[in-house]
Amino acid sequence: MTGLRVEGVYKVFGRRPNEAVKRLRDGATREDVRQWGTAAVIDADLQIASGETFVVMGLSGSGKSTLIRMLNGLWRPTAGRVLLGDDDLGAVSAAQLRSIRQRKVSMVFQHFALLPHRTVRDNAAYPLALQGVDKAERRDKAQQALEMVGLGQWGDSLPHELSGGMRQRVGLARALAADTDILLMDEAFSALDPLIRREMQDQLLELQQTLGKTIVFITHDLNEAMYLGDRIAVMRDGRIVQVGTSEQILSAPADDYVAQFIADVDRTRVLTASSVMRRPAAVAFAGGGPRLALRTMRDAQVAAAYVVDRARVLKGIVRDADAVDATRANKDTLEGIVDTSLTSVSVDTPLSDVFAPAAESPLPVPVTDEKGRLVGVIPRATLLEAMVPPETHTPAEGTPVAAEPTPVLDTADAAPLAPLSVPGLPDEPAPAPVPADDTTEVRA
Amino acid sequence: MNASIFALDMTDEGVPRLPLGSWVSDAISWITSTFRGLFAAIKSVLEGAYDGLDTVLGGPPFWFIAVALALIALFAKGWKLAVGSLVGFVVIAGVGQWGNAMDSLSLVILASVIALLLAVPLGIWAARNDRVSQAIRPVLDFMQTMPAFVYLIPTVVIFRVGVVPGIVATVIFAMAPGVRFTELGLRQVDREVVEAGHAFGSSEGRILRQIQLPLAMPTIMAGVNQVIMLALSMVVISGMVGAGGLGGDVVQALNRVNVSLGFEAGLAVVILAMFLDRVTSALGTRSKTAKAVAAASASH
Numbered sequence: 001m002t003g004l005r006v007e008g009v010y011k012v013f014g015r016r017p018n019e020a021v022k023r024l025r026d027g028a029t030r031e032d033v034r035q036w037g038t039a040a041v042i043d044a045d046l047q048i049a050s051g052e053t054f055v056v057m058g059l060s061g062s063g064k065s066t067l068i069r070m071l072n073g074l075w076r077p078t079a080g081r082v083l084l085g086d087d088d089l090g091a092v093s094a095a096q097l098r099s100i101r102q103r104k105v106s107m108v109f110q111h112f113a114l115l116p117h118r119t120v121r122d123n124a125a126y127p128l129a130l131q132g133v134d135k136a137e138r139r140d141k142a143q144q145a146l147e148m149v150g151l152g153q154w155g156d157s158l159p160h161e162l163s164g165g166m167r168q169r170v171g172l173a174r175a176l177a178a179d180t181d182i183l184l185m186d187e188a189f190s191a192l193d194p195l196i197r198r199e200m201q202d203q204l205l206e207l208q209q210t211l212g213k214t215i216v217f218i219t220h221d222l223n224e225a226m227y228l229g230d231r232i233a234v235m236r237d238g239r240i241v242q243v244g245t246s247e248q249i250l251s252a253p254a255d256d257y258v259a260q261f262i263a264d265v266d267r268t269r270v271l272t273a274s275s276v277m278r279r280p281a282a283v284a285f286a287g288g289g290p291r292l293a294l295r296t297m298r299d300a301q302v303a304a305a306y307v308v309d310r311a312r313v314l315k316g317i318v319r320d321a322d323a324v325d326a327t328r329a330n331k332d333t334l335e336g337i338v339d340t341s342l343t344s345v346s347v348d349t350p351l352s353d354v355f356a357p358a359a360e361s362p363l364p365v366p367v368t369d370e371k372g373r374l375v376g377v378i379p380r381a382t383l384l385e386a387m388v389p390p391e392t393h394t395p396a397e398g399t400p401v402a403a404e405p406t407p408v409l410d411t412a413d414a415a416p417l418a419p420l421s422v423p424g425l426p427d428e429p430a431p432a433p434v435p436a437d438d439t440t441e442v443r444a
Numbered sequence: 445m446n447a448s449i450f451a452l453d454m455t456d457e458g459v460p461r462l463p464l465g466s467w468v469s470d471a472i473s474w475i476t477s478t479f480r481g482l483f484a485a486i487k488s489v490l491e492g493a494y495d496g497l498d499t500v501l502g503g504p505p506f507w508f509i510a511v512a513l514a515l516i517a518l519f520a521k522g523w524k525l526a527v528g529s530l531v532g533f534v535v536i537a538g539v540g541q542w543g544n545a546m547d548s549l550s551l552v553i554l555a556s557v558i559a560l561l562l563a564v565p566l567g568i569w570a571a572r573n574d575r576v577s578q579a580i581r582p583v584l585d586f587m588q589t590m591p592a593f594v595y596l597i598p599t600v601v602i603f604r605v606g607v608v609p610g611i612v613a614t615v616i617f618a619m620a621p622g623v624r625f626t627e628l629g630l631r632q633v634d635r636e637v638v639e640a641g642h643a644f645g646s647s648e649g650r651i652l653r654q655i656q657l658p659l660a661m662p663t664i665m666a667g668v669n670q671v672i673m674l675a676l677s678m679v680v681i682s683g684m685v686g687a688g689g690l691g692g693d694v695v696q697a698l699n700r701v702n703v704s705l706g707f708e709a710g711l712a713v714v715i716l717a718m719f720l721d722r723v724t725s726a727l728g729t730r731s732k733t734a735k736a737v738a739a740a741s742a743s744h
């Protein structure tokens with residue numbers, strides 16, 4: 001497998017690109033060098049590991065399209081080096097470059113860029129023809145690639161007979177048929193309508209699970225970037241302003257530009273349960289008996305406790321009323337009073353999928369690891385709080401940066417939900433009343 | 445008057461007389477004497493090609509050729525055009541112009557083929573190179589707007605009267621739209637598709653053959669149609685220099701003020717023109733590629 005390295009790369013279009021690079025290196029801005037040329041990419045450094053899905057995100061004019069085109073040599077850098085595996089793309093001959101493009105790096109285009117006069121199968125086979133693969137094998141491999149993207153039946157159609165989403169699947173199949181380690185995707189889903197786009201994103205993630213290619217994905221859509229990218233580079237005015245995982249970028253934006261950018265991202269799709277979960281307030285051991293469980297609840301000032309076994313595997317919850325009944329009946333185990341109907345979520349569940357369990361659950365939603373062990377809980381207030389972007393240092397005018405807790409509480413109050421049992425709030429009257437009707441409902 | 449003082453000829457408007465005409469004339473005679481051998485070779489090649497083509501078209505009996513041309517129309521468009529063409533050919537034969545029409549058709553085909561052999565590569569070059577494009581644009585303007593029969597003068601000087609100056613003048617006059625449409629067609633090809641060719645490691649030549657030319661073909665075919673129509677109009681004019689065919693009769697009718705001959709020869713030109721136009725424009729749109737390209741651009 002092959003990784004990619006971008007080292008101090010500049011790309012300036014115009015009459016005197018080298019002069020512009022010299023001045024940019026001395027600290028000039030993009031505007032300062034306008035008279036010598038247009039600086040599309042300024043001092044870009046990237047290390048993209050093999051097998052990584054790397055997203056370059058930026059608005060139009062940020063230089064992301066130019067950057068991706070330097071990764072397969074469609075543009076040559078004005079200064080700096082682009083290394084694809086061991087090959088320095090700036091130093092290879094034209095014939096070597098063609099061979100690298102045939103065997104190591106393929107590309108998916110925004111407007112699909114299919115050959116309109118060739119069938120879907122011939123389009124998928126196009127890179128194979130360039131590689132010199134013979135006809136029968138070409139046909140087989142193209143068919144396989146089409147089946148991978150769910151278009152096995154469409155080989156004999158012409159591209160214009162397909163819908164936009166299907167055409168881009170052909171574009172993807174063509175790139176997959178080339179069987180290169182590196183896949184460049186230039187705004188590949190931007191021309192598709194939102195539902196199809198989401199479908200394609202899911203399909204790409206699914207394919208990537210089995211193929212493990214090195215993917216460089218260009219987009220202007222932050223949600224898409226966060227959804228697809230193992231790591232994200234944010235570009236602005238030709239410069240890379242931040243590189244990191246989506247959670248890093250969300251929780252610690254490098255500057256106000258990035259902070260503004262992420263202000264309206266759908267955080268629930270990016271943040272996972274593990275990033276917002278808290279320590280559970282009351283945990284009772286299954287073998288401990290109702291008295292111990294009651295004491296745990298009293299100490300934590302809550303009305304119910306999570307029940308785990310010796311290996312900390314979550315068994316369910318026990319409510320104070322049930323524990324009191326059990327104590328009166330002189331039982332010494334929790335057997336029979338553990339409510340197992342509670343839905344738990346796993347550590348890497350996106351927050352968007354935590355809302356439904358949170359709405360149904362009278363207790364904070366328990367979070368479990370892959371072995372079913374209780375590792376934390378998500379109170380509803382925490383869930384709502386996580387959706388609010390962090391405060392920027394100097395909030396720009398008109399940017400809805402809400403750091404005060406007021407809107408959170410407003411939302412919580414407005415929500416027609418039963419009161420939360422919030423652990424760790426000592427001011428609250430204890431024990432926090434788990435709504436009686438809720439309990440009876442569960443029993444009934 | 446003042447002219448004697450400045451030792452310069454003056455025009456009636458008081459501007460020094462620019463001797464452009466005599467320069468061109470001098471240049472032509474220099475060219476004629478310097479490249480005499482080359483021109484002789486060109487002349488014999490063109491004459492040979494024309495005689496060969498004319499034998500093919502004019503040699504066989506009328507019915508044979510008329511049906512063959514109608515079949516081409518059938519293949520290109522459909523039975524309506526085929527029947528219409530056949531009726532037209534019968535009319536041409538009926539006014540006694542069939543032989544002339546075949547002479548002219550040979551001239552048109554030969555001149556168009558040569559014009560396209562020159563125009564298409566030139567158009568490709570212009571499409572790939574902005575400087576070339578800028579350089580040839582005024583030349584093309586000149587070639588297209590210069591009154592057509594002006595070309596006949598130097599070609600007659602170089603090649604003497606006959607078929608050859610007619611062919612050469614026709615080639616020059618008809619070439620321009622071939623270059624223009626080829627360049628336009630290639631430049632209109634979706635940049636991203638060409639980029640895809642590069643991105644998958646195709647060579648320039650393959651991109652031209654497999655992507656650019658097929659996608660530009662409908663536009664190039666429109667250029668081919670224009671070239672043929674211009675060639676036909678020029679072939680009539682070259683009747684003036686003894687190129688024969690329908691043009692010869694038209695010129696003769698003009699000289700003798702012979703209305704009936706002029707009408708009959710003119711009608712034959714019109715029928716031939718309609719046949720060539722319908723067939724070539726149909727050929728441009730009937731190929732699978734052309735249909736796919738048209739459908740693709742419609743669905744964008």
